[in-house]
Amino acid sequence: xxxxxxxxxxxxxxxxxxxxxxxxxxxxxxxxxxxxxxxxxxxxxxxxxxxxxxxxxxxxxxxxxxxxxxxxxxxxxxxxxxxxxxxxxxxxxxxxxxxxxxxxxxxxxxxxxxxxxxxxxxxxxxxxxxxxxxxxxxxxxxxxxxxxxxxxxxxxxxxxxxxxxxxxxxxxxxxxxxxxxxxxxxxxxxxxxxxxxxxxxxxxxxxxxxxxxxxxxxxxxxxxxxxxxxxxxxxxxxxxxxxxxxxxxxxxxxxxxxxxxxxxxxxxxxxxxxxxxxxxxxxxxxxxxxxxxxxxxxxxxxxxxxxxxxxxxxxxxxxxxxxxxxxxxxxxxxxxxxxxxxxxxxxxxxxxxxxxxxxxxxxxxxxxxxxxxxxxxxxxxxxxxxxxxxxxxxxxxxxxxxxxxxxxxxxxxxxx
Numbered sequence: 001x002x003x004x005x006x007x008x009x010x011x012x013x014x015x016x017x018x019x020x021x022x023x024x025x026x027x028x029x030x031x032x033x034x035x036x037x038x039x040x041x042x043x044x045x046x047x048x049x050x051x052x053x054x055x056x057x058x059x060x061x062x063x064x065x066x067x068x069x070x071x072x073x074x075x076x077x078x079x080x081x082x083x084x085x086x087x088x089x090x091x092x093x094x095x096x097x098x099x100x101x102x103x104x105x106x107x108x109x110x111x112x113x114x115x116x117x118x119x120x121x122x123x124x125x126x127x128x129x130x131x132x133x134x135x136x137x138x139x140x141x142x143x144x145x146x147x148x149x150x151x152x153x154x155x156x157x158x159x160x161x162x163x164x165x166x167x168x169x170x171x172x173x174x175x176x177x178x179x180x181x182x183x184x185x186x187x188x189x190x191x192x193x194x195x196x197x198x199x200x201x202x203x204x205x206x207x208x209x210x211x212x213x214x215x216x217x218x219x220x221x222x223x224x225x226x227x228x229x230x231x232x233x234x235x236x237x238x239x240x241x242x243x244x245x246x247x248x249x250x251x252x253x254x255x256x257x258x259x260x261x262x263x264x265x266x267x268x269x270x271x272x273x274x275x276x277x278x279x280x281x282x283x284x285x286x287x288x289x290x291x292x293x294x295x296x297x298x299x300x301x302x303x304x305x306x307x308x309x310x311x312x313x314x315x316x317x318x319x320x321x322x323x324x325x326x327x328x329x330x331x332x333x334x335x336x337x338x339x340x341x342x343x344x345x346x347x348x349x350x351x352x353x354x355x356x357x358x359x360x361x362x363x364x365x366x367x368x369x370x371x372x373x374x375x376x377x378x379x380x381x382x383x384x385x386x387x388x389x390x391x392x393x394x395x396x397x398x399x400x401x402x403x404x405x406x407x408x409x410x411x412x413x414x415x416x
Contacts, residue, residue, distance in 0.1 A: 063077065063105050067105055108136070
């Protein structure tokens, strides 16, 4: 087999990843008091760090305290104490690899029972049929709110570097805020942030510029981008190609390709249309086309579980492979591959016909395993998705009460 999987990858910033295997971002929803990383999260990342990956990318860290993807989300803004993040960075680097912080704003993808704000490029709500009421009704952002959000990303990136992280990944995929601006189905603006692709990409490009101007040249800056939204008339592969070209002159080190959103959960192998039905490497066909013209190294995430598949992805010209679920079940999978072994288990498949509910249950399964790893318990890959989902809902209710209390105190302090 090719040895490229375990060869180093030099990046534009001068950073060198020790191999071509990354732990892709998975939303942990495991914040402790004050929406900060706690001992469980540190334990989880120490376990991953010891498993042989070249790069760990955290689950999305929120840049705005009033806009969280879930009540257990971690927040790093100008007011957050830095020590817990310093400990998180240290845990992530304890095995000799690098750790990057994924930074994000959910935009309109915010649960209806969450306090705070529900913003979007336009007032177009998330459409999930009978599940649509799960999400709040968005309001279109003002120019001032857009500019303030750009600043928030830069502040979070600067503080991530101060805490000892090796880089940040700006999340512009999966239907979150920057992905919403890129989508012609969601972005109906007629001003400088809407209409042409150049305008729809403006907020992302402004954030990249602001981040790169704030951090050190040796600090990595990556972008996570949909290869396609998998919705008719939405952001597509040609749009992705053009956005990658726009990012190239701005000092970006790497673009991670994924796909889908809550409305079309292709990132979990369940798109709303039929263009990705692969059981592994969901977006490889699109990546093969994009890598031909990409001026930046690409990372591919989505359904990779076996070394043979990972090697096939690298042979296509992709620079680094990302794995999420596979590492939630087998944290030492890279070391196993190096020794010629594969994973012993995979998660029990979710075969429900309701794609939206199946996607939520699948994510609950993954987080169930992450919480077990954090508590140093054995993996239970055969946990029924319904059991994982019920456990997740209990966790969410407790986290929501904690978040509401914390946010109320935060607002009161700001008001004084």
